[in-house]
Amino acid sequence: MARALGIEVKSATLRPRISGQLQRSPDSPSGFRIRVNRHEAATRQRFTIAHEIAHYLLHRDYIGDGIEDSILYRSTLSDAREAEANRLGAQLLMPEKSVIRVLREYGGIATPEIARIMAERYDVSEVAMGIRLGLG
Structure with a gap:
């Protein structure tokens, strides 16, 4: 970009x-x-x-x-x-629509484990993904 x-x-x-x-x-x-x-x-x-x-x-x-x-x-x-x-x-x-779609693939409930998996998928830190998912 x-x-x-x-x-x-x-x-x-x-x-x-x-x-x-x-x-x-x-x-x-x-x-x-x-x-x-x-x-x-x-x-x-x-x-x-x-x-x-x-x-x-x-x-x-x-x-x-x-x-x-x-x-x-x-x-x-x-x-x-x-x-x-x-x-x-x-x-x-971590575009919102994309994150929501991927979260649904994992059952739709944000957990620290899902945040870790999604962080790897988006190539961001677990902290950043956790914040994006409303965990912290």
């Missing part, structure tokens, strides 16, 4: 507790670049990229020198904008 939007994605060593960064980049077709912390789990990196894409789609007019997001989902943006980016990032990786 980032490629389709013309956003360059780079793996980088970022400061402790920083998962990702969206910043202006004159070298990128979109004018923006995402840097993702290479030291975090692959599933975390996927969510971070989706979260930063959400910032790009929703908040790029607010970006000055860049947005940094920590593992606590905090940045220089308001909590409301962070929540928006989290919701859209989750929707990009």
Whole structure:
């Protein structure tokens, strides 16, 4: 998706507790670049990229020198904008209609075990899937 939007994605060593960064980049077709912390789990990196894409789609007019997001989902943006980016990032990786359809394949009741299975299927963390399923 980032490629389709013309956003360059780079793996980088970022400061402790920083998962990702969206910043202006004159070298990128979109004018923006995402840097993702290479030291975090692959599933975390996927969510971070989706979260930063959400910032790009929703908040790029607010970006000055860049947005940094920590593992606590905090940045220089308001909590409301962070929540928006989290919701859209989750929707990009785990579309609601798809999650409901797959959950029905497993009996329609969300449990920690079903969350684990579905997390693997969607290539997201168990925590992210658990939240998506309303478990935590």
